[in-house]
Amino acid sequence: MLPCCVEPSVPTTASTTPLTTGPDELWMEEALRSAQRALEAGEVPVGAVVVCGDRIVGRGWNRNITDSDPAAHAEIIALRAAGAALGNHRLTECELFATIEPCAMCAGALVHARIKRLVYGAADPKAGAVHSVMQVLNHSQLNHTVEVRNGVLAGRCAELLQTFFKSRR
Numbered sequence: 001m002l003p004c005c006v007e008p009s010v011p012t013t014a015s016t017t018p019l020t021t022g023p024d025e026l027w028m029e030e031a032l033r034s035a036q037r038a039l040e041a042g043e044v045p046v047g048a049v050v051v052c053g054d055r056i057v058g059r060g061w062n063r064n065i066t067d068s069d070p071a072a073h074a075e076i077i078a079l080r081a082a083g084a085a086l087g088n089h090r091l092t093e094c095e096l097f098a099t100i101e102p103c104a105m106c107a108g109a110l111v112h113a114r115i116k117r118l119v120y121g122a123a124d125p126k127a128g129a130v131h132s133v134m135q136v137l138n139h140s141q142l143n144h145t146v147e148v149r150n151g152v153l154a155g156r157c158a159e160l161l162q163t164f165f166k167s168r169r
């Protein structure tokens with residue numbers, strides 16, 4: 001007979017459930033949160049975060065109308081914030097997460113920043129400068145190469161934009 005205090009042993013591995021979302025998806029959630037801020041401000045809802053190690057060092061959302069600034073795209077704002085936070089204009093150990101495929105200006109800025117990796121959500125068939133319209137990143141004549149992953153939470157990223165453009169019709 002077993003003493004009453006002995007409980008059946010439970011293998012510890014049984015309680016660990018596998019992650020259904022990876023870290024890229026989690027950071028993209030943060031970029032989506034930023035895009036939501038743009039939407040609330042009446043701006044085109046695009047959001048971006050710069051991640052270094054396991055923390056966000058820069059965050060941005062479109063502010064063109066708010067700031068009367070043609071260059072105030074989410075990615076540019078996030079890159080500027082990251083540079084200021086790290087005290088370095090080179091972001092060689094950083095990754096940028098953007099809800100939409102970056103335009104030519106932002107892709108160019110990613111090269112100037114020497115960003116290590118870009119992760120984006122939905123493609124931009126009209127102005128995307130990574131795959132869609134132009135290929136600014138990893139251009140054969142540029143020295144800097146950027147690792148790229150696309151399509152992360154793409155449906156939700158695109159949906160925000162569609163909601164915005166529908167509401168303006």
Ligand SMILES: [Zn+2]
Pocket residue numbers: 073074075102103104105106107
């Ligand atoms: Zn841009």
